[in-house]
Amino acid sequence: MSLKSDKKLEEKKYRQETGLFMLEGKKGILELLSSSYEIVRIYSSLEASADIETALSEYKTRTGHKPEVLIVAPHVLESSSTVRSNDAGIAVGKMRNLATIDEALTASLSSFVLVLDDINDPGNLGTIIRTADWFGITHIVASKNTVDLYNPKVLRSSMGSFTRISLVSCDIEDFLKTAYEQNIPSYAAVLDGEPIIETNFSQNGIIVMGSESHGLKPDVLPYIKKHITIPRYGGAESLNVAAATAIMLFSTKR
Amino acid sequence: MSLKSDKKLEEKKYRQETGLFMLEGKKGILELLSSSYEIVRIYSSLEASADIETALSEYKTRTGHKPEVLIVAPHVLESSSTVRSNDAGIAVGKMRNLATIDEALTASLSSFVLVLDDINDPGNLGTIIRTADWFGITHIVASKNTVDLYNPKVLRSSMGSFTRISLVSCDIEDFLKTAYEQNIPSYAAVLDGEPIIETNFSQNGIIVMGSESHGLKPDVLPYIKKHITIPRYGGAESLNVAAATAIMLFSTKR
Numbered sequence: 367m368s369l370k371s372d373k374k375l376e377e378k379k380y381r382q383e384t385g386l387f388m389l390e391g392k393k394g395i396l397e398l399l400s401s402s403y404e405i406v407r408i409y410s411s412l413e414a415s416a417d418i419e420t421a422l423s424e425y426k427t428r429t430g431h432k433p434e435v436l437i438v439a440p441h442v443l444e445s446s447s448t449v450r451s452n453d454a455g456i457a458v459g460k461m462r463n464l465a466t467i468d469e470a471l472t473a474s475l476s477s478f479v480l481v482l483d484d485i486n487d488p489g490n491l492g493t494i495i496r497t498a499d500w501f502g503i504t505h506i507v508a509s510k511n512t513v514d515l516y517n518p519k520v521l522r523s524s525m526g527s528f529t530r531i532s533l534v535s536c537d538i539e540d541f542l543k544t545a546y547e548q549n550i551p552s553y554a555a556v557l558d559g560e561p562i563i564e565t566n567f568s569q570n571g572i573i574v575m576g577s578e579s580h581g582l583k584p585d586v587l588p589y590i591k592k593h594i595t596i597p598r599y600g601g602a603e604s605l606n607v608a609a610a611t612a613i614m615l616f617s618t619k620r
Numbered sequence: 621m622s623l624k625s626d627k628k629l630e631e632k633k634y635r636q637e638t639g640l641f642m643l644e645g646k647k648g649i650l651e652l653l654s655s656s657y658e659i660v661r662i663y664s665s666l667e668a669s670a671d672i673e674t675a676l677s678e679y680k681t682r683t684g685h686k687p688e689v690l691i692v693a694p695h696v697l698e699s700s701s702t703v704r705s706n707d708a709g710i711a712v713g714k715m716r717n718l719a720t721i722d723e724a725l726t727a728s729l730s731s732f733v734l735v736l737d738d739i740n741d742p743g744n745l746g747t748i749i750r751t752a753d754w755f756g757i758t759h760i761v762a763s764k765n766t767v768d769l770y771n772p773k774v775l776r777s778s779m780g781s782f783t784r785i786s787l788v789s790c791d792i793e794d795f796l797k798t799a800y801e802q803n804i805p806s807y808a809a810v811l812d813g814e815p816i817i818e819t820n821f822s823q824n825g826i827i828v829m830g831s832e833s834h835g836l837k838p839d840v841l842p843y844i845k846k847h848i849t850i851p852r853y854g855g856a857e858s859l860n861v862a863a864a865t866a867i868m869l870f871s872t873k874r
Contacts, residue, residue, distance in 0.1 A: 489743055493860045502853030523860070530855045563874060599756030599873065601784045605866070606747045606777070612863035613870045619853065620817060 369409050369438060372458050378514050387461050387516035392417060392454030397526030399425040403459045405433040410455035411440045418455070433457075461516055465505060465532035467541055473505040473532075474550050474572050478618055481538055483586065484511040484577035485607060491515075492523025493608040494575075499527035501615040507534040507541050538574075542589040545572055552590045554582055555610050559593035567618045575614070578607050623663050623692060626712050632768050641715050641770035646671060646708030651780030653679040657713045659687040664709035665694045672709070687711075715770055719759060719786035721795055727759040727786075728804050728826050732872055735792055737840065738765040738831035739861060745769075746777025747862040748829070753781035755869040761788040761795050792828075796843040799826055806844045808836055809864050813847035821872045829868070832861050 374380040375388040386406060389398055392414045398405055399421040410418055415437060426432055443455060473479050480498050485491045491513050498506060513520060515533050524531075534541070545552060551571030574590055576582035587593070596605060596613050605613075628634040629642040640660060643652055646668050652659055653675040664672050669691060680686055697709060727733050734752050739745050745767050752760060767774060769787050778785075788795070799806060805825030828844055830836035841847070850859060850867050859867075 493863060496856050496860055497863045499854045499856040500850075500852055500859050504854075525857065525860075527856045596754075596870065597873070598754055600753045600758075602750050602754040602781045603779065605754050606750055606779075606862070608860070608863060609747060609751045609866035612859070612866045616850065616867045616870070619851070 367407065369436075369442065369456070372407065372409070372456065375458065376518050378517070381461060381514070381516050385461050386458055387521070388518065389457045389459065389521050390455075390518060391522070394522065394526070395455050395457045396421050397529060398457050398459055400526075401529035402429055403462070403529060404429070404431050405457055405459045407434045407436065407458040408455060409436050409438045409443065411443055412437050413440070414454040465534045467507075467534055467536055467544070469532065470505045470507050470534045470541070471545060471548065471550070474545060475570055477570050478503055478615070479505045479507060479572050480611070480615070481507045481541065481572055481574040482512050483509050483538055483575065483582050484580070485575070486511075486513055487578055488513050488517045488519035489523045490578065490606070490608045492520040492525075492528075494611050495520070495524040495531050496527040497608065497612045497615060499524075499530050501619065503531070503615070505532050505534065507536065507538060509538045510535060539583070539586050539589070542572070542574070542586050546589040546591070551592070553592045553594055553614070554587065554590040555596065555614055556582060556587070556593045557595060559595040561597050562594045562613070562617050563597070565592060565594050565617065567620070573611075573614050573618065575607055575611050621661065623690075623696065623710070626661065626663070626710065629712065630772050632771070635715065635768070635770050639715050640712050641775070642772065643711045643713065643775050644709075644772060645776070648776065648780070649709055649711045650675050651783060652711050652713055654780075655783035656683055657716070657783060658683070658685050659711055659713045661688045661690065661712045662709060663690050663692045663697065665697055666691050667694070668708040719788045721761075721788055721790055721798070723786065724759045724761050724788045724795070725799060725802065725804070728799060729824055731824050732757055732869070733759045733761060733826050734865070734869070735761045735795065735826055735828040736766050737763050737792055737829065737836050738834070739829070740765075740767055741832060742767050742771045742773035743777045744832065744860070744862045746774045746779075746782075748865050749774070749778040749785050750781040751862065751866045751869060753784050755873065757785070757869070759786050759788065761790065761792060763792045764789055793837070793840050793843070796826070796828065796840050800843040800845070805846070807846045807848055807868070808841065808844040809868055810836060810841070810847045810849060813849040815851050816848045816867070816871050817851070819846060819848050819871065821874070827865075827868050827872065829861055829865050
């Protein structure tokens with residue numbers, strides 16, 4: 367293994383072949399070290415290694431995993447990075463198995479589960495994961511066309527929150543249909559629903575957000591009990607999906 | 621003028637030298653054509669030109685401006701673009717004068733004005749502008765270290781909302797001090813304020829958001845009347861600033 371070959375993990379193809387993913391930057395490495403993810407290798411600059419050392423020793427004791435640590439010159443790290451300034455390092459970890467539909471359904475009985483329909487922008491998905499984590503969500507159900515969780519930009523913009531979220535990847539129509547038949551409360555953000563101010567959210571259930579460009583697939587709408595809207599007061603045609611998700615999740619807590 | 625030289629407008633330096641900016645993609649061009657911005661030139665693919673034609677003719681009649689239109693081969697456009705798929709075109713427009721502190725103060729007497737302290741990420745600024753526009757905000761006051769409004773990524777992620785927002789660039793401490801002395805209501809999102817659910821927002825005033833990494837400068841805190849917090853329910857260390865802004869602006873409307 368080398369930094370050059372591990373760098374290929376930026377691409378989904380290589381992640382699928384190896385079962386591994388990469389995370390850049392000191393902050394990212396420290397986030398991964400504070401999780402229970404299995405870390406295989408850490409490439410670190412000499413400068414960053416002292417900070418990483420303490421977290422690494424705690425990580426080894428706690429998890430029993432023993433990542434290999436390789437010291438690399440900063441300019442080598444920088445040239446292998448998708449971000450401009452990466453003088454700290456890169457961690458390579460094992461991807462986790464996705465969660466199951468049953469686990470997400472169970473989670474929706476006691477708290478909220480977020481369902482995403484074809485979110486394509488990695489920055490949006492990362493921000494949504496971070497926001498969901500802030501509001502105590504543990505399970506996200508994503509349609510098959512949603513951008514890959516282990517895309518480096520998703521991981522980076524999730525700011526470590528991906529380590530605390532269980533993701534299900536499935537046909538969301540199947541998931542929503544099952545939830546509907548089990549009478550689990552569900553809420554979709556749409557353009558022509560009831561004003562969100564008037565919605566009394568239950569204590570648990572499902573929040574459904576549509577894609578950046580096409581909104582929610584019409585096929586899934588009949589399986590969502592409440593259609594709600596964030597009223598518009600100005601000129602913008604729509605809200606960014608991560609901004610709308612933040613408002614939806616915040617509203618469940620009022 | 622050529623596409624090659626206009627492409628330099630991606631850089632702030634060339635925008636400052638020429639007073640011009642560029643906007644990519646058909647959607648961007650149509651947004652600009654529906655505004656009152658002065659458009660100097662439009663580079664368009666033949667394919668996109670038909671769609672642009674109608675909007676262009678309306679634009680000419682309404683504004684009196686007569687942009688030059690140049691038909692360019694799609695592969696030439698694509699190679700001159702910061703985005704991967706740009707088969708539609710590029711518009712070059714004249715940057716507007718910024719708004720004044722007095723204009724923003726006047727706006728804060730009848731509606732909300734948003735104040736941004738060193739927002740560095742162009743995607744965040746663009747999303748914040750779009751969200752502000754959705755909630756009917758017309759004036760944003762940005763600290764001098766906030767990323768440039770005419771940065772192509774800001775324009776793109778604002779989805780046309782930049783054409784409806786007046787921006788003031790100034791020392792925000794001066795602005796907030798003046799507003800404080802004039803007894804204008806002001807609210808800052810901080811980590812240790814009163815829970816936002818308990819806040820009764822007035823009908824007008826100022827919402828202040830801090831930078832992605834450092835939050836609000838401590839110097840400005842004494843000049844903001846209410847310090848409020850979006851409560852955390854999960855593991856994330858913080859919220860993305862655009863997500864937090866969405867929740868703050870939504871909360872002013874409850």
